[in-house]
Amino acid sequence: MLKPNNSWMWYYDQKYDALMLDLGDDMVFRVAIPTKNLIPCAFARSTFTVDDASAYQSFLEGMSILELSAPRKAELALNAVAASRFHKPLMPKSWFFNQQSDGHSPQLGDIVTLNTDLGEGQFLIIENSGSASLCMMADTTSLPLNAAKEMSFCETIKVMNDRMTAYEGAVETPITLALVG
Incomplete structure (x- = not known):
């Protein structure tokens, strides 16, 4: 399972038109949020904060009851952290x-x-x-x-x-x- 650390970096990749998370060791995570749903600060480079790590852990704990593989849980949790930090407000549907x-x-x-x-x-x-x-x-x-x-x-x-x-x-x-x- 992925363990967050202070070297992880959020950045926007123009080539892929997507928010990314550099996990180090030549690993990059591509966030599933469409560009049109990102707030302006998502386009600036920023670190994976202590609050991000805490949210990541909370999301992982909450999804422990789901029958998902460990990689899928990590994917869901990282996307959830990105959404909690960078998603534009939405109207209910x-x-x-x-x-x-x-x-x-x-x-x-x-x-x-x-x-x-x-x-x-x-x-x-x-x-x-x-x-x-x-x-x-x-x-x-x-x-x-x-x-x-x-x-x-x-x-x-x-x-x-x-x-x-x-x-x-x-x-x-x-x-x-x-x-x-």
């Missing part, structure tokens, strides 16, 4: 998702489930602004939002909190034990 009766107030790093008429997906909470949250798709299979639009792994969307439920993780089959003695 809650109409894609079904309202839930048990309303949820998610925290940074929580995994939630969002349902559409065509399926459901798990999302990582990047930021909760009170009544709505910035979410990042945490499923590797795409989620159809409607007949013409779908979301893919690491895409972001802002959604009203009344559309989400807490993710419970995979249901485990109980083990029956016989008490002997």
Whole structure:
């Protein structure tokens, strides 16, 4: 698993038209956020801060319940850190998702489930602004939002909190034990 350090650097690569994170040792991570969704400071070189490292750890801890490989978890966590630091504010697009009766107030790093008429997906909470949250798709299979639009792994969307439920993780089959003695 990747361990953040103070030599990591954020920078914008004109050639690839993408925000990048230089991880050292000839490793570079390409952020999944489209350029049009980046705030102006994303185009200036900056260090991976202590706050970035703390957010990275929070995101990794939150996604421990997901059935993703370690590299996919690292990818999701790095994209989430980039989104929390460099993503432009979004207006909620809650109409894609079904309202839930048990309303949820998610925290940074929580995994939630969002349902559409065509399926459901798990999302990582990047930021909760009170009544709505910035979410990042945490499923590797795409989620159809409607007949013409779908979301893919690491895409972001802002959604009203009344559309989400807490993710419970995979249901485990109980083990029956016989008490002997």
